Amino acid sequence: MRAENMNCSFCKDRSIYNNETKYKTVKYCKNHFIKNFEKKVDNTIKKNSLIKNNEKIVCATSGGKDSLTVLYLSKKYIEENKLNSSIEAIVIDEGIPGYRDKTIEDVKKFCKKYEIKLKIASFKKAYGKELEEILAKRKKNLSKLNKNNEKNYKENSENYNKKQGSPCTTCGILRRDLLNKSCVEKYDKMITGHNMDDEVQTALMNIFFGKTDLIARMGPVTGISEVQGFVQRVKPLHMCAEKEVTIYAFLKGFRNEFTECPNAKLSFRAFIRDEINSLGNSREIKQNINRSILEILPKLKKTSKEKSTSKQILKKCISCSSPSALEQCKSCTIAEEIRAL
Numbered sequence: 001m002r003a004e005n006m007n008c009s010f011c012k013d014r015s016i017y018n019n020e021t022k023y024k025t026v027k028y029c030k031n032h033f034i035k036n037f038e039k040k041v042d043n044t045i046k047k048n049s050l051i052k053n054n055e056k057i058v059c060a061t062s063g064g065k066d067s068l069t070v071l072y073l074s075k076k077y078i079e080e081n082k083l084n085s086s087i088e089a090i091v092i093d094e095g096i097p098g099y100r101d102k103t104i105e106d107v108k109k110f111c112k113k114y115e116i117k118l119k120i121a122s123f124k125k126a127y128g129k130e131l132e133e134i135l136a137k138r139k140k141n142l143s144k145l146n147k148n149n150e151k152n153y154k155e156n157s158e159n160y161n162k163k164q165g166s167p168c169t170t171c172g173i174l175r176r177d178l179l180n181k182s183c184v185e186k187y188d189k190m191i192t193g194h195n196m197d198d199e200v201q202t203a204l205m206n207i208f209f210g211k212t213d214l215i216a217r218m219g220p221v222t223g224i225s226e227v228q229g230f231v232q233r234v235k236p237l238h239m240c241a242e243k244e245v246t247i248y249a250f251l252k253g254f255r256n257e258f259t260e261c262p263n264a265k266l267s268f269r270a271f272i273r274d275e276i277n278s279l280g281n282s283r284e285i286k287q288n289i290n291r292s293i294l295e296i297l298p299k300l301k302k303t304s305k306e307k308s309t310s311k312q313i314l315k316k317c318i319s320c321s322s323p324s325a326l327e328q329c330k331s332c333t334i335a336e337e338i339r340a341l
């Protein structure tokens, strides 16, 4: 019986990763895997003009494999292409005990090693409370509602749970807002570490909730057009599978252990992620979904842009003046709710 060839498809070294498609299998040794991964990210940046000359860039960093990888590769891209652009990092401290304190230390070490300026913005400073306290206060709000209206207990409870969702619903709104407000004045662009798996999950979540307009805002360059008051977000890893990013970060020594926010498993995103991963050929399915989104994206963006111009959908939040679809943006509504308790 012939032994299976374990060599890299490009050299005689032992392969560490196989890229299997319906038609062929390409095997990569450590060096060729790194080379191929970096080339893929480089091509994504170039093809979509994600990093241009003379830009002040900030990278939203969490200390996880994705954000450290994208921060490292974006800095490398700027240096290798001799761009007159700068890159700094920002991390949001939500105050999640046993998780964020550790990842902040990791980000600090990483930024020191690669000489990257780091800014830390916290929920405590911005909203007066850490996440745990915010969630507890919002729950208390529900109890108050119930006390005042015993008869409607069930209805109130259901509405509130629908409104608040998992911890990620509240945290995500506040995180996005704080990232934007901390960066919009100072930077031209924000890089995020969203990978292909994240993109596919987001697309499916938006389809589940019938939010086509939100799919239009997806892609390597987010949004349908530049909006004053929002820092432009770009995603250099959007063509990279999560597994590839994990291997790259591990091979480069960025991360040796897997850390995930303890609240992540409670989110709807985690449910979608697990469902997709449970499919036999999930890798190919993810690639197909991602490709389909990219194919329909230009049309969706065009339609969404026409709709938003004709209806003047974006207003200014009455509290913070940020662009908002509502009279008051969601984060100011939450901040007001927390202050009132």
Ligand code: SF4
Residues within 6 Å of the ligand: 094, 167, 168, 169, 171, 172, 175, 261, 262, 263, 264, 267
């Ligand atoms: Fe916040 Fe959820 Fe992310 Fe944890 S996983 S940092 S709770 S959005």
